[in-house]
Amino acid sequence: MSGLYIHIPFCKSKCVYCGFYSTVNQKDVDKYVSFLTKEMALRCRETNGEPFKTVYFGGGTPSVLQISQLQQIIDSAKKCFSFEENTEMTIEANPEQLTADYCRNLKTLGFNRISIGIQSFHDEILQFLGRKHSAKEALKAVENAHNADFENISIDLIYGVNERNNRLWQNELKTAFHLPIKHFSAYALTVEENSLLYRRIHQHKTVEPDEDLASIQYNILSESVENSPFAQYEVSNFAMKGWESKHNSAYWHRVTYIGLGASAHSYDGHHRQWNAPNLSSYFTQIEEGKTYHERETLSDIDQYNEFVLLGLRTRTGINLRKMEELFGHERTVSFRKYFESEVESDYYRLDEHHIRLTPQGLWLSDGIASGAFLTNSDDV
Numbered sequence: 103m104s105g106l107y108i109h110i111p112f113c114k115s116k117c118v119y120c121g122f123y124s125t126v127n128q129k130d131v132d133k134y135v136s137f138l139t140k141e142m143a144l145r146c147r148e149t150n151g152e153p154f155k156t157v158y159f160g161g162g163t164p165s166v167l168q169i170s171q172l173q174q175i176i177d178s179a180k181k182c183f184s185f186e187e188n189t190e191m192t193i194e195a196n197p198e199q200l201t202a203d204y205c206r207n208l209k210t211l212g213f214n215r216i217s218i219g220i221q222s223f224h225d226e227i228l229q230f231l232g233r234k235h236s237a238k239e240a241l242k243a244v245e246n247a248h249n250a251d252f253e254n255i256s257i258d259l260i261y262g263v264n265e266r267n268n269r270l271w272q273n274e275l276k277t278a279f280h281l282p283i284k285h286f287s288a289y290a291l292t293v294e295e296n297s298l299l300y301r302r303i304h305q306h307k308t309v310e311p312d313e314d315l316a317s318i319q320y321n322i323l324s325e326s327v328e329n330s331p332f333a334q335y336e337v338s339n340f341a342m343k344g345w346e347s348k349h350n351s352a353y354w355h356r357v358t359y360i361g362l363g364a365s366a367h368s369y370d371g372h373h374r375q376w377n378a379p380n381l382s383s384y385f386t387q388i389e390e391g392k393t394y395h396e397r398e399t400l401s402d403i404d405q406y407n408e409f410v411l412l413g414l415r416t417r418t419g420i421n422l423r424k425m426e427e428l429f430g431h432e433r434t435v436s437f438r439k440y441f442e443s444e445v446e447s448d449y450y451r452l453d454e455h456h457i458r459l460t461p462q463g464l465w466l467s468d469g470i471a472s473g474a475f476l477t478n479s480d481d482v
């Protein structure tokens with residue numbers, strides 16, 4: 103068992119682009135923390151005593167929790183599960199909560215990696231995105247984390263926002279590269295169906311993000327990274343050498359994980375399972391002693407498609423030997439043929455045992471991967 107994911111579905115306010123399940127109502131936080139500990143008790147045996155290599159508190163906004171509430175979750179996790187000595191322990195946090203004290207307390211709790219939702223260093227863009235922090239607070243949050251001895255700091259940025267021209271984006275990247283961070287994630291602004299942005303676009307209060315702008319800003323990102331201490335290791339993720347996120351890398355390599363909390367997913371190598379998608383149905387699920395809400399058994403074809411989709415999103419790409427070992431010679435030969443006959447040569451590199459997408463190809467990775475997907479009629 104590689105990773106433990108703990109979902110905290112509370113936020114102080116809703117960002118315009120957010121399509122995740124989270125609630126701004128904080129009245130059930132204490133109840134939720136106690137239900138997380140109940141879920142741990144229900145699922146203790148799923149690991150067979152195998153230690154976790156990574157722990158990730160994601161959300162939502164885990165930093166809306168008080169230190170005592172985080173402590174309660176960590177204490178229960180330690181009672182139920184075992185952990186490797188150098189477990190990577192990450193918390194996602196928003197800048198407005200990262201005071202000097204809060205950062206020091208997170209360190210004392212055992213967190214050794216912090217992922218800060220900055221998104222932009224410009225107040226007008228932050229306002230457009232519905233973020234509650236200012237550019238100044240974003241910089242202060244990184245400083246506080248650094249001063250609290252967090253060596254492994256990551257930040258999130260969003261590009262392809264119509265309000266930001268290319269020069270501004272270049273400057274934002276420069277600002278990021280001068281911070282004491284080891285990792286950053288950069289996502290193109292997308293319109294999620296259940297987001298405020300989606301509603302505003304449909305009410306003609308704002309316009310859709312310009313796809314060409316996102317593509318140009320992705321190219322600026324790739325070029326800027328070339329001249330920086332960071333390297334791209336996944337479509338949206340960049341790190342200094344040796345500081346790649348172990349937790350997320352494990353997802354992309356289809357390593358098993360347990361997800362706790364409302365709407366969290368788990369993967370055991372053969373099944374994907376989901377917890378109930380919102381607070382009230384999650385409370386009912388746990389009260390009824392159920393360890394999941396829905397479960398899907400992955401067919402051989404599902405596993406192959408996931409292997410292709412997730413592998414092509416990473417810079418290490420697809421290891422053809424591994425593909426052959428897992429899915430057979432014939433599928434590997436046709437996968438290679440698909441690239442040689444249908445994918446533009448600028449988009450990938452092929453060596454004896456690997457197919458890797460170039461930065462240009464990574465921008466189109468989902469589309470390229472879907473061309474290689476198998477359907478049930480391909481099952482032989």
Ligand code: SF4
Binds near residue numbers: 124
């Ligand atoms: S983007 Fe993050 S902080 Fe904003 S509402 Fe969604 S989960 Fe909360």
